[in-house]
Amino acid sequence: MEANYRLELKDYLAAQALHVKKHPTTRFSLLFWTLVMPALGLLMLFSAMRTVPDEDLRWPIAGYIPSLWLLSLAVLVPLLRRYNFRKQFKQMFPKDDQNHECYLSANDEHLISGIHGASEGRFFWPSLYKAVSNNNMLLIYVAKKRFLFIPLEKLDPSDRDELVDLTQRKMGTK
Known part of the structure; x- marks a missing residue:
């Protein structure tokens, strides 16, 4: 599964709200x-x-x-x-970047998340801490209080279903 999406401040605030709600x-x-x-x-x-x-x-x-x-x-x-x-x-983004484009790639071995022109993280499923989701947001914790946030509404329905299924199989979501 591979997807590109654009992050906005409201996505970041929704991720923080879900984090507060679950902790x-x-x-x-x-x-x-x-x-x-x-x-x-x-x-x-x-x-x-x-x-x-x-x-x-x-x-x-x-x-x-x-x-x-x-x-x-x-x-x-x-x-x-x-x-x-x-x-x-x-x-989170380079100073000259106004697009805030991100990408995500997931398979049975690992998850790759990145921001074009800024950073990339490659995470193997066993090393991830936990996953939490609601209808709009998926948080994948890399440590107790650090997480990747993926706005599910920005993904295509097929990519969203595949990512949620893969996350549930590999980690189990709460």
Whole structure:
């Protein structure tokens, strides 16, 4: 099976979302930084607003600093996450490449994945860690937290079926 396809940022974001969905520790970390920390910052801010306006304090703003720090962190983390995803996606390709063309070749012995003009990886099936898929995306893990992502909707139906069948036979998908 051989296929060529064009990667887009939405494919990369969908692969990251599937990765987070399938890994509980990653999902917990994401929930912690995007939900728990902002809630804690708001709680601290409301608490400081009730206790700080005491006239005995020499520096009344000091009571607000920890809560404002947590709130600013809660705003920055999701923004930095989006920024880092865009930056990582751009770094996958050569600077002058705007096509983002990739290729994939798979047979019973190995899987070859590459980006035209940038890199190529040859992976033998027994050396791969695991495979995870949904209707739109196939992630083939080369290590615990490193994966190749293949947008299944970009492949021809016959190539897609052959790749999914080959992956299930060689690795089993979850």
